[in-house]
Every structure is written in C-alpha cells, then in structure tokens.
Amino acid sequence: MTIHASFEQFSKKRGTRFAVEGLTFDVPAGQVVGLIGPNGAGKSTALAGLTGLVEATSGRATVFGVDYRSLRRPAGRVGVNLDGMDVEPGLTGRRHLQICQLAAGVDSDNVERVLEQVDLAGEANKKVRDYSLGMKQRLGIASALVGNPQLLVLDEPANGLDPEGIQWLRRFLREFAAAGGSALVSSHQLMELEQVADQVVILKQTVLFRGTLEEAKTLGGGSLEAAYFKILAGAQ
Numbered sequence: 001m002t003i004h005a006s007f008e009q010f011s012k013k014r015g016t017r018f019a020v021e022g023l024t025f026d027v028p029a030g031q032v033v034g035l036i037g038p039n040g041a042g043k044s045t046a047l048a049g050l051t052g053l054v055e056a057t058s059g060r061a062t063v064f065g066v067d068y069r070s071l072r073r074p075a076g077r078v079g080v081n082l083d084g085m086d087v088e089p090g091l092t093g094r095r096h097l098q099i100c101q102l103a104a105g106v107d108s109d110n111v112e113r114v115l116e117q118v119d120l121a122g123e124a125n126k127k128v129r130d131y132s133l134g135m136k137q138r139l140g141i142a143s144a145l146v147g148n149p150q151l152l153v154l155d156e157p158a159n160g161l162d163p164e165g166i167q168w169l170r171r172f173l174r175e176f177a178a179a180g181g182s183a184l185v186s187s188h189q190l191m192e193l194e195q196v197a198d199q200v201v202i203l204k205q206t207v208l209f210r211g212t213l214e215e216a217k218t219l220g221g222g223s224l225e226a227a228y229f230k231i232l233a234g235a236q
C-alpha cells in the first residue's frame with residue numbers, strides 16, 4: 001500500500017503542555033482519512049505539523065516519506081487549506097488562483113479547470129470580499145488543487161457549505177480518492193464524515209482510535225457518532 005502521509009510518534013508541546021502526543025497513523029493513497037476530536041484536541045496542530053507550519057517536539061510527520069519543507073515544489077504534491085489561510089479580499093477569485101499557481105511553480109495552466117472543478121467559474125471575476133462563506137471555502141479548496149497535488153490536507157472543509165456544497169465536497173473527495181489521490185480532512189461533522197471517510201482517527205491529544213470507518217461504526221452499533229462519544233467517554 002502506498003503511503004502519502006505518515007505520523008510517527010509525532011508530538012508537539014505548546015508551553016508546558018502537549019497539544020498532541022505520540023500521534024501515529026498513515027494516510028494511504030486512494031483513501032480519505034477523517035480526523036475528528038473535540039475543540040482543542042490537536043487536529044489543527046497535527047495538520048500544521050504535517051505541512052511544516054509547526055515543528056515537532058519529538059517524532060515526525062512526513063509526506064511522501066519526507067518532511068514537507070524538503071519538497072522542492074510542495075504545492076505540486078500536497079494541496080493544503082488550513083484555517084487562517086486568508087485571501088486578499090480585493091482580489092478576484094481567478095486572480096487569487098493565478099497567484100497561487102505562480103507560487104506553486106507548476107508548468108500547466110490549471111486555473112480554469114480548477115474553477116470549474118469547485119463550481120466557481122461563474123463567480124471567478126467577483127472580488128473575494130463579495131464571496132459568501134461557502135464560496136470562500138470552495139476557493140480555499142481550489143487553491144489547494146491548483147498545483148495538481150496527490151495529497152490534500154484540509155481543515156474543516158465542510159464549514160460554511162450549504163447542503164449542495166456538502167454534496168459537492170463529498171463527491172469531489174470520493175472522486176479524488178478514486179483517482180488515486182488521498183485526503184486528510186479534519187471535521188466536526190460526523191454525519192458528513194461518515195459519508196466520505198475510508199478511515200477515521202479520533203484524537204484528543206493522543207490518538208484514541210484509528211481504524212476503518214466500518215470498524216468505528218461497528219464500535220458504535222452502526223453509527224460513527226455513537227462510536228465517537230463512546231470512545232471519548234472511555235478516555236475520560
């Protein structure tokens with residue numbers, strides 16, 4: 001099995017306390033891995049660790065077997081959309097993506113294709129300040145895609161999406177994985193994740209559960225949500 005991303009005993013201390021400790025799990029090719037946990041569980045820290053934004057206190061997190069920071073053209077391998085990656089509001093969506101593409105250093109012109117892919121082609125000339133929350137979310141995903149990556153790292157991608165947007169995101173992630181890509185997706189929306197994830201990691205500072213969606217659901221008598229609460233209650 002080809003592994004796109006890997007956490008090996010990854011720990012990050014914030015002040016005197018571990019934000020995450022001893023995380024060990026993989027993101028295999030062709031799979032969507034859902035990262036879930038309560039507020040402050042360390043999901044964003046884990047994603048930031050994987051994408052070189054925070055340094056491990058111990059252990060490591062790698063993409064394609066190496067540190068993200070050592071990739072020559074990271075956006076061509078890993079598409080990242082994390083919380084706080086804000087867009088200059090005076091730019092149009094298209095211009096923003098053109099700049100992302102330039103920064104990604106890719107040879108091909110992917111902007112129009114990606115705009116179509118996230119269903120923003122009709123809004124591409126609008127300024128980002130006039131975008132709705134859901135449109136901004138799609139633009140964030142588009143900027144992750146513009147380098148043509150194999151691995152996506154997305155923090156709460158369903159936030160702000162309307163039911164149609166959520167359906168679109170589900171289809172998009174399934175197609176991305178079916179084409180051999182992979183995605184590590186943090187989410188609070190368990191019902192949604194249940195529709196899209198192949199594997200689930202439940203995090204609360206440490207990994208409380210990792211396994212297939214089916215294994216998680218079995219623990220919860222058929223429901224990921226029930227499994228989640230059961231596992232968290234067991235960790236109290």
Ligand SMILES: Nc1ncnc2c1ncn2[C@@H]1O[C@H](COP(=O)(O)OP(=O)(O)OP(=O)(O)O)[C@@H](O)[C@H]1O
Nearest residue numbers: 014015019020037038039040041042043044045046
């Ligand atoms: N820059 C920072 N400095 C100090 N502590 C931090 C920093 N960022 C996060 N933390 C702490 O690390 C822990 C994990 O936070 P993190 O944001 O990774 O969790 P999360 O699971 O993404 O939360 P949420 O679901 O609320 O987004 C929390 O206790 C948080 O207070």
